[in-house]
Amino acid sequence: MSFFDAVRLAFQTIRAQKLKSGFSIIGVFIGVMFLIAVVSVVEGMNRYMTDKFAGTILGVNTFRLRQFPDVQLGNVTDSTWRAWARRPRVTYEDAQAVARGVTVPVVAAWESNTRGTLTAGRRQAKDVQVTAATELYFDIRSLVIEEGRAFTAQEVQAGVPVLVLGHDLADKLFEGQDPLGAEVKLFDIPYRVIGVVEKQGNLFGLSLDKFVVAPASAPLRRYVNPPRVVDALAVKANSQSDMREAMSQAEAVMRSRRHLRPRQADDFALETADEVLAFWAKISGILRYALPFLPGISLVVGGIVIMNIMLMAVAERTREIGIRKSLGARRTDILRQFLVESVTLATVGAAGGVALGIALAAVVAAISPLPAAVAPWSIVVGVVLGAGVGIVAGVYPASRAARLDPIAALRAET
Numbered sequence: 001m002s003f004f005d006a007v008r009l010a011f012q013t014i015r016a017q018k019l020k021s022g023f024s025i026i027g028v029f030i031g032v033m034f035l036i037a038v039v040s041v042v043e044g045m046n047r048y049m050t051d052k053f054a055g056t057i058l059g060v061n062t063f064r065l066r067q068f069p070d071v072q073l074g075n076v077t078d079s080t081w082r083a084w085a086r087r088p089r090v091t092y093e094d095a096q097a098v099a100r101g102v103t104v105p106v107v108a109a110w111e112s113n114t115r116g117t118l119t120a121g122r123r124q125a126k127d128v129q130v131t132a133a134t135e136l137y138f139d140i141r142s143l144v145i146e147e148g149r150a151f152t153a154q155e156v157q158a159g160v161p162v163l164v165l166g167h168d169l170a171d172k173l174f175e176g177q178d179p180l181g182a183e184v185k186l187f188d189i190p191y192r193v194i195g196v197v198e199k200q201g202n203l204f205g206l207s208l209d210k211f212v213v214a215p216a217s218a219p220l221r222r223y224v225n226p227p228r229v230v231d232a233l234a235v236k237a238n239s240q241s242d243m244r245e246a247m248s249q250a251e252a253v254m255r256s257r258r259h260l261r262p263r264q265a266d267d268f269a270l271e272t273a274d275e276v277l278a279f280w281a282k283i284s285g286i287l288r289y290a291l292p293f294l295p296g297i298s299l300v301v302g303g304i305v306i307m308n309i310m311l312m313a314v315a316e317r318t319r320e321i322g323i324r325k326s327l328g329a330r331r332t333d334i335l336r337q338f339l340v341e342s343v344t345l346a347t348v349g350a351a352g353g354v355a356l357g358i359a360l361a362a363v364v365a366a367i368s369p370l371p372a373a374v375a376p377w378s379i380v381v382g383v384v385l386g387a388g389v390g391i392v393a394g395v396y397p398a399s400r401a402a403r404l405d406p407i408a409a410l411r412a413e414t
Helices: 003-016 018-058 078-084 094-100 155-157 167-174 242-256 273-290 294-318 317-324 331-367 376-402 406-413
Strands: 062-066 104-120 122-134 145-149 162-166 185-187 189-197 211-217 232-237 271-274
Touching: 018 294, 018 331, 018 376, 062 094, 062 242, 078 104, 094 104, 094 232, 094 242, 104 167, 122 167, 145 232, 162 167, 162 185, 167 189, 232 242, 242 271, 294 317, 294 376, 317 331, 331 406
Parallel strands: 122 211, 162 189
Antiparallel strands: 062 232, 062 271, 104 122, 104 185, 104 232, 145 189, 162 211, 185 189
């Protein structure tokens, strides 16, 4: 009997015994379904952290000079916090010295952040992220202006009270009306809207479009930081190697300005996305190996169920086996028939699990802040695992059927 004939007979058996076949594949079906869903969520989180979190919050090929890290990973002790708080703040002069001292081609901008309330007529938006920055801030953060324009270097130098709105704020405060040229109040100071940033979306369910950006020297500067102090200097390079070189040069400049001796630790922070991504890589590695453990249990249970169903099939079809053997079927033919039937059952269950797993991942992405991205390799692994379960579960029943004596098999049903 050829392999394709065995597969055809297996599908005929599945169609003839739908209920029994359904119970046979349910374990593999559930196991593969959750395997695909879990791997999809983990892969989605990987892409999310790389593209959205690291790219949007910290920036690609970007580092920030700060008093202490903005993103703290792990357990930060009270003594560490107190040491950070004693560090000197980053000043305009520090930012200018670093920007001049970096010889690698980079784009630099300084920024300061706070929270505030934005008012347009009778409408208000509370708890808005307010950023005072220099003109290259938009390039570093890769913010695309959808309407209007960004502010210029001349407006930063003159401290002109203009600002750029995030997409959600523009929708909330103006509800379809043109916001360009409109007056809004920030800290009770009137500002003119000159631009709206393209929609950024959400990060773990939190809007990335609820912000305003104004020139660093605009009137809001006194509400953001003490005089001549900034939260961060952001520096963006063209590549990772350029960024590393620029960081080394920035560190040398700051250590010289702070008069630090060779053995003294830095009293400032140079923050990149690498620390965040390395931290996430450890977590995702644990998740990738730990989470599939539960679907693995389902696959083991599914294999046991398939084995029992196949043993029942051998007992029920003893006469059929005897007839086939008496007509010249070899042991390998009988072995192949039952083994292929077992593998076909498991593979059908795995295929169904893959389809529903992809659908489940899409549902998770649609109704929750968790992203999901189906990895092609997980589909292949799911189907191969299903087929593997079928082989392991079918070997014993198939060999038992192949070893039956044809005369005894015919007599057992008479």
